[in-house]
Each structure stands twice: as C-alpha cells, then as structure tokens.
C-alpha cells in the first residue's frame with residue numbers, strides 16, 4: 764500500500780495501477796551469533812516495469828546497511844565485497860540470499876529480537892522505494908520458507 768502511494772507521487776503521469784517499482788518479498792534478517800556483530804538481511808527482489816538500480820537499503824534504528832556480494836577467491840575462500848548499487852532489470856528476479864548478495868546491518872537495536880519484524884526500505888536510483896517486512900531469526904535458526 765505504501766509502495767503504491769510512493770510510486771504515485773513520483774511517477775506523475777501515464778502509470779497504470781501496476782507496480783512500476785520493483786517488489787521485495789520473503790525478507791528475513793539473521794542476527795549475529797555474537798551480540799554487536801552485524802546482522803544479515805535477505806529478500807527476493809522482483810524488477811518492476813523498467814530497469815532500475817537498487818542504491819540503498821535502510822532499516823529503523825540500524826546505523827548502517829551495506830549491500831554486499833559474496834565471491835569465491837582463487838584459493839576457495841568466500842569473501843564479501845561492498846556493492847555501491849545493484850542493477851534490477853525489469854521483470855527479473857534479483858535474489859539476496861545466503862552465499863550471495865545480502866545486506867549487512869550494523870548496530871541493530873536490542874529491541875530487534877528473534878520473532879520480531881524489521882521493515883527494510885529499498886531505495887532505487889529513480890527515486891522509487893519499496894518495503895519488505897523482514898522476519899527476524901536467531902543465528903542458528905533455519906531460514907524461513
């Protein structure tokens with residue numbers, strides 16, 4: 764509902780009721796095993812009516828949210844790299860999932876505990892935004908379906 768209001772205010776003319784902006788679903792946040800360490804956010808992103816670029820992720824009370832990619836080094840180690848932006852082609856699935864892209868959430872408030880929800884706001888280069896209510900799980904929990 765919120766997404767449609769945002770889209771409506773930004774795309775002034777010519778838009779139908781269809782979602783112009785990408786849509787995010789199945790969000791969850793895995794807390795770190797050690798308090799104070801960053802949590803990891805995941806979601807399934809689906810491109811909207813046109814190509815765009817994800818430029819920022821925000822969460823209330825979180826000091827910093829960085830988009831990261833994971834990549835394998837020559838000696839088989841997995842390392843993370845910070846991503847300034849993530850292309851989201853029209854009508855294309857862009858996964859943020861374990862082993863791949865994710866959002867690192869720094870200084871997650873103490874009120875964010877397993878079983879709670881943390882709204883993630885995804886902001887795009889064209890000014891559009893979408894939100895996903897991420898389920899919060901503990902470090903050792905199985906990821907939600």
Ligand SMILES: [Cu+2]
Nearest residue numbers: 831843865867
């Ligand atoms: Cu990371």
